[in-house]
Amino acid sequence: MSVQDKYYVGSLQRGPNNVIYIADVGKSSLSCILSPDKSGFSCNFVENYFKTSTIGINTLGLQNDEYNYGIIKSIKASNFLGNDTSLCIPFVLELVSPNECTIWSDGTFSSKLVANSDGVYFASYRQCDQLITDTIVIRINENLPKFLPKDTILCEGESILLSSPLDSTIWSNGTISKSLLLTASGVYWAEIKSSCGIIRDSINVKFNPKPELDLGENIQICPNNYDTIWSISPYTIWHDGSIGKYYVTNKEELVIGTIINQCGESSDTVLVSFFSNTFLNLGNDTVICEGSFLNLTSNSDNTIWFDNSIGRIKQIYSAGTYWASQNSICGLQTDTIRIDELKTFPLPYLPKDTILCQGIKLTLSIPLVNEIWNNNFINMITIQTSGKYWYNFKDICNDFNDTIQIYYDSIPNSFPSNKLVLCENEKFYFRTGYSNTEWSDGSIGPEIYFNKSGIIEYHISNTCGIFKSSLELEFKKDLDSYIPNVFSPNGDQVNDVFPGTHITEDFELEIYDRWGSQLFKSNNTQWKGTFKSQDVPPGVYAYIIKSKICNQNIKYGNVTLVR
The missing domain is CATH 2.60.40.10 (Immunoglobulins)
Structure with a gap:
């Protein structure tokens, strides 16, 4: 019930025709919900569905004294639309009513309605004070969809089970069952009968074999020739990383090919070798020693050598360029070798020590x-x-x-002069440096001491020759000053000069080397170990010092210079 466009709805009840009727206050008609089982706008709400008459009454308990409502004494269900049905799509079904003023569930007024979709269709018309109604339910009997899987590829040894929704499925091999197990390649179909007709589906199944590569037997080739090894697949992977249907070789090697598919991989090998006795190789250029020989060897007894001799071996005794040739399955083979000769020397001996x-x-x-x-x-x-x-x-x-x-x-030291005057109580020491020195007093040795006047001689024989020297010694009163026998002119301010800074009286100094050459002579000047401003080498040097000490004012001796 509605008042002033506001609906006051209590518990809704369906009429005998499964329709809900609604009275509109102030209107001379009834609205209705034709399909109350559906939600939203699909419930088919129709305004002003039936015209009514005006009756004044106060029976509804509302504030107004007068309401417009229609009175329908009875509602009669009929079957003028026929029974509920199932149809196959696409379909077109014409629903027919005996009354030209039939109102249909879509709100149209006509004696006919064309149905082309599933659903609940309602029709009603008024006959006097009676409402005649009918309802028909149309369901779709859909065609079964494709029920077999897509075309597929499998590997040999595998299988696939095809399934159908019906046990009465007829398969392409004549069997009738709900499933079919496939283990071989081919196109397979299945057929199902339904109310909408016969449905057929098919599948193409391919069983790929596991790869098997056969490159053939091992091959032999001639040197410098080529051969081709073929595969069954343009996608063969070769051992050198290349990809292709064939591999070209011109050398001895192990050729490996591999093919791969979704079912696995397979490899095969071919051994490539040269024909035997076809490759003539005399070896690399080489050398032989003077007086020796070299055997050149071929791989055939029919080898022709540079001198027209025939055989497998040829001996070479001298330097030169040599060649050989031979016929084989691969044609005429030739090779050349260069041989050089090295001189052999007699063993050279060094002289004795x-x-x-x-x-x-x-x-x-x-x-x-x-x-x-x-x-x-x-x-x-x-x-x-x-x-x-x-x-x-x-x-x-x-x-x-x-x-x-x-x-x-070396040449032995010689006496510093022919005569020396020494102080008394002083000894004369002299060293030649040779252990086989023969002295005039009969002794043998590298050195000698004398403390008395006289003539002293020595005799030396060595590699450098025969050496003799003599010296007259005269001993006088001893000198008071001490004369060192070693000095070191190295600039350290210690013992750098000879005869030494402790000698302060007037003196004359002479220095001689072992050969008697005078190196230095001065008055009151110390010797710094030089000769002509150059340092003399370390060694023993003779000296003569003349002073007021002793009667002759002379002192002789040897001093050792070290650095």
């Missing part, structure tokens, strides 16, 4: 070879000091070495 005189240089060299001396010098060495010297030389044909020991003798 020897003694040289000081100052003499010795040059050693081995002719014709580049020998190495003492691991440092090449071809020659110049010797001027004592020591051990050796050489070595090695090549393919020679290997020799030798050693020599060199000693050096």
Whole structure:
């Protein structure tokens, strides 16, 4: 019930035709809900569904005294639309009513309604004070969808089970069942009968084999020739990383090919080798030693050599360029080799260990070879000091070495003068440096002491020659001053001069080397160990000091210079 466009609805009740009727206050009609089982706008609400008459009454308990409402004494359900039905899509069904003023569930007024979708269709018309109604339910009997899976690819040894929704399915192999197990490639179909007709579906199943690669037998080729190994697949992966249906080779090798698909992988190998006795190789260029020979070897007894001889082996005794040829399955094969000859030298011996005189240089060299001396010098060495010297030389044909020991003798010290005057109680000491020195007093040794006047002589024989020297000694009253026998002119301000700063009286100084040469002469000047402004080498030097001490004012002796 509605009042002033406001609905006051209590418990809604369906009429005998499954329709809910609504009275509109102030209107001479009834509205209705034709499909109360559906939600939203699908319930088919229709305003002003039936015209009514006006009756004044106060029976509804509302404030107004007069309401417009229609009175329908009875509602009669009929079956003029027919029974509920199921149809196959697409469909068009014409619903027919015996009354031209039939109102349909879509709100239209007509004796006919075309239905083309599923749902509940309602129709009603008024006959006197009676409402005639009918309802029909249309359901879709849908065609069954495609029920087999998509086309597929499997591997040999696998299987696939096809399933149908019905046990009465007819399969392409003539069997009738709900499923079919496939293990072989082919196109398979299934057929189902329904109220909407016959439905057929199909599938293409392919069983790929596991890859099997066969590259064939091992092959032999001629040197410098090519051969091709073929595969069944353009996607073959070869051992060198290349991809293709074939592999080209011209050398001895193990060829490996691999093919791969979704069912696995397979590999095969081909061993490529040269035909035997077809490749003539005399070897790399080489050398032989003087007086020796080299055997050149081929792989055929029919080899023709440079001198027109025939055989497998040829002996070579001299340098030169040599060739050979032979016929084989691969044609004429030739090769050339260059042979050089190295000279063989007689073993060179060094002289025996020897003694040289000081100052003499010795040059050693081995002719014709580049020998190495003492691991440092090449071809020659110049010797001027004592020591051990050796050489070595090695090549393919020679290997020799030798050693020599060199000693050096020197010229012995000679007396500083023919005559020396010494102070009494003083000894004269002289050293030659040679242990085999023969002295005039009959003694033998490198040194001698004298403390009395007389003539002293020595005799020395060594590598440098025969040496004799004599000295007349005269001993007088001893000098008061001390004369050192060693001094070191090295600039350290200690014992840097000779005869020493402690000698302050007038003196004359003379210095001689071992050969008697005068190196220094001065009055009241100390000697700093030089000769012509150059340092003299360490050694023993003779001196003469003339002073007021002793009658002759002279002192002789040897002083050792060290640095």
